[in-house]
Ligand SMILES: Nc1nc2c(ncn2[C@@H]2O[C@H](COP(=O)(O)OP(=O)(O)OP(=O)(O)O)[C@@H](O)[C@H]2O)c(=O)[nH]1
């Protein structure tokens with residue numbers, strides 16, 4: 001008999017966030033030769049489609065290279081044409097002023113919630129007052145009781161966002177868009193079962209009475225209608241469900257761990273966070289208020305010794321540990337849920353359009369990037385027919401790679417069923433501006449280019465815009481697109497645009513209804529189901545891998561892993577049961593068949609053992625006897 005080394009390995013997964021997007025396709029473009037502003041005074045009257053100019057605009061023979069830049073940021077951009085324009089670079093004087101008035105970034109001062117969820121287990125005892133129990137050594141497992149819902153604030157450390165995330169430093173909190181977050185979730189561990197025996201007056205040798213541990217708390221994700229950003233995750237990153245209570249004497253089972261509910265805004269996409277640059281698998285898309293998904297089921301409670309009583313084992317001195325609760329890092333991403341998304345170059349008049357078709361009052365000003373965060377407005381035709389319209393920040397060339405504000409907001413367009421593309425008629429080359437925006441959308445996500453869209457040529461009240469309209473219209477008609485023209489400021493033509501958008505939205509809704517009708521309702525609990533399925537893998541499903549160089553045998557299987565995790569080595573019968581299970585599920589046989597030799601290391605689901613051939617050949621079967629006695633244990637503490 002000799003000793004064995006045991007090593008339990010816990011791998012801590014450090015996850016980082018990826019900013020990587022698709023690589024930019026080479027455009028091979030140059031800057032426009034003449035991008036100087038040529039704004040003319042505003043024409044006194046409104047205009048429309050019929051107001052086509054007599055002299056159609058002579059399109060300059062320049063190779064269009066990027067979206068027309070406005071004089072506001074031309075100077076700086078021309079020097080470094082591909083410089084990334086950050087929120088902090090854009091001119092937003094009134095906004096900054098307002099945020100200062102409000103107290104200089106009020107969100108920064110949000111305090112961390114103090115509430116702690118989960119259980120305080122305190123001291124755990126098997127004994128009770130009335131019943132004397134056998135002493136099987138110390139049952140305290142202090143380290144097991146630390147768990148409870150943990151709240152970690154984003155301080156300087158910002159634990160949840162480590163790993164290459166570029167932060168918008170220097171930008172007041174009011175301007176940041178909290179539509180991405182990274183959180184840690186952990187289901188509660190199951191409580192431990194205990195070994196206890198019934199001892200009463202006149203019943204000196206009562207049977208085993210150790211109760212089972214309670215089930216760990218579950219992690220749920222729920223859509224909270226009142227949330228419109230992922231801002232709360234700035235203060236709280238870790239969500240841990242409570243662990244199950246431990247079993248007690250007199251067959252008392254432990255209490256169930258407290259569940260934890262992660263509340264997210266409607267439209268949140270939940271991905272599994274990954275270490276590498278690749279985006280993790282989409283686990284859930286929670287769109288509608290009230291949707292609730294069981295994400296991680298709590299660990300099973302360990303069985304107490306009462307559960308191990310059998311005809312052969314009348315005095316079982318064995319109990320299981322609770323099953324560990326699953327854990328993972330999640331990436332949350334909020335995408336606006338709107339029927340119509342207004343896209344276009346900066347200063348095209350997107351916010352103006354939203355302001356005239358809905359009650360929304362977005363910031364409107366004659367400089368690019370007036371809109372820093374998406375604005376939502378509800379357009380109502382009558383009581384029944386309404387649609388939600390989102391006005392998005394302006395797009396620049398390279399938006400798909402993060403230029404301007406595009407990167408942050410382009411993904412919001414993914415959720416809109418229809419896009420209204422506003423083109424600034426007063427720009428130098430409206431048709432090229434249009435093409436460039438289309439290209440950006442396509443580069444960001446080819447599915448965006450396939451979305452139904454309308455083109456609204458804006459600022460028709462300006463003479464230069466109405467002059468360029470015929471050429472623009474011709475350009476688009478050649479592409480098979482029927483453009484609309486309007487003057488958002490004077491509301492001319494806006495009704496036609498909105499009605500056309502509404503019609504498109506309705507058509508898409510009808511089509512989707514038909515599709516949904518055929519498809520089965522989506523199972524929101526599929527992540528938890530997958531985990532449960534994994535837990536139910538039988539113990540005899542394992543694989544043996546032999547590493548010849550290090551004379552190590554790896555025996556891996558989901559069932560075995562769970563069994564090793566739940567074996568509580570402090571109880572004397574655990575070793576015997578472990579040996580028995582290895583024998584019964586065929587691990588020993590498999591190892592012997594493959595030629596395991598004395599002294600070889602055997603790692604069973606992370607537990608390191610040394611193989612010994614038993615010299616004792618007595619027993620019904622030599623092979624079985626040998627293997628049963630062949631794995632030795634060190635002195636377990
Ligand atoms: N003449 C004229 N000016 C317009 C019209 N629509 C918008 N504008 C002006 O164009 C400027 C920009 O308008 P916004 O609505 O802020 O443009 P935007 O597309 O939302 O701009 P960003 O949010 O910066 O991307 C403002 O000065 C508006 O008054 C229009 O139909 N005619």
Ligand SMILES: [Mg+2]
Nearest residue numbers: 350351370371
């Ligand atoms: Mg705007």
